[in-house]
Amino acid sequence: MLKWLSSIAYAGTFMPLQGTAIAGEVDALYSFLLWSSLISFVLIVGGMSYFIVKFKRRSNNDKTAYITHNHVLEFIWSFIPFLIMMVIFGWGWKIFHDIKTPPKDAMEVFIKAKKWQWEAEHKNGLKEVGEVHVPVGRPVKLVMTSEDVLHSFYIPSFRIKQDLVPGMYTYLWFDVKEAGTYQVFCAEYCGLSHSGMMAKVVAVPEAEYNAFIDGKAVAKLSPVELGKKLFETRSCSTCHSTDGTIKVGPSMKGFMTRKHEFEGGATFDPASGGVENYIRESVLEPTAKVVKGFPPAMPPFKGSLSDEEISALIEYIKSEGK
Ligand code: CUA
DSSP: OHHHHHHHHOGGGTSOOOOBHHHHHHHHHHHHHHHHHHHHHHHHHHHHHHHHHHTOOOSTTOOOOOOOOOHHHHHHHHHHHHHHHHHHHHHHHHHHHHHHOOOTTOEEEEEEEETTEEEEEOTTSOEEESEEEEETTSOEEEEEEESSSOEEEEEGGGTEEEEEOBTSOEEEEEOBSSOEEEEEEEOSOOSTTGGGOEEEEEEEOHHHHHHHHHHHHHHTSOHHHHHHHHHHHTTHHHHOOSSSOOOSSOOSTTTTTSOEEBTTSOEEOGGGSOHHHHHHHHHHOTTSSOBTTSOSOOOOOTTTSOHHHHHHHHHHHHHHOO
């Protein structure tokens, strides 16, 4: 019985998973409310039942004593509840204040709501729909607005909720304790698909978060732009110039217009087609065709570039080699 009662009265056992430290604080206060209500209920209803039996009028001659008041008793039953109420007020105010005050170093993510989807935009411009990736263990502040009607961003596991209002910005912040996926609901009736207006907060380790937003941001570049970025970040430019200078390997200048001669006598003329396959092979397996006069010094990139990245490099080399 006591075990059953305690499971009912301890919020942490029936509330959704606690995703943040604040969720734990909210649950602790909630448990206090439940327990103090339960104890008050037992004292009041129990006392009342006891008095009904104890002071039942036994006969017509039974007379109630004439009692006007009792200062001590009245003070006690007023002052104790007052103290409890002030504790609840102070405790609740403290948590409310914490929920409403984002840390100064919080990372910002912009959230836009519209019928009926959630859109997140990260600082580097990467957009997501229906998902918000955030790093674990770092305070995140959501700067939110709505495009049409009122919506409300509600994350039960974080015990926080905030309306989004067209024409103004509202804020929400959290610091996720553990990696995981946390459900987001719209908690303000906004029309036909209100109940389907859901999203997920995807909390991942910081390094993974950085890789995630970088990867997506790179994919937003045009193939030539991505290729240029890769050409520099993957050190292609250490050995290959794009201005005709000869470094360790051949320059990319004139790549498309010159006839390529290889060690062993074979040749390749880009004008006859198939340049994509030639570049692809040369990136993945540089020793397959070694350009005459150059050492076979390039490391193979097999497995370290995605198809998309290889295609981007090809487009960049084609555009530089015209
Ligand atoms: Cu958006 Cu309900």
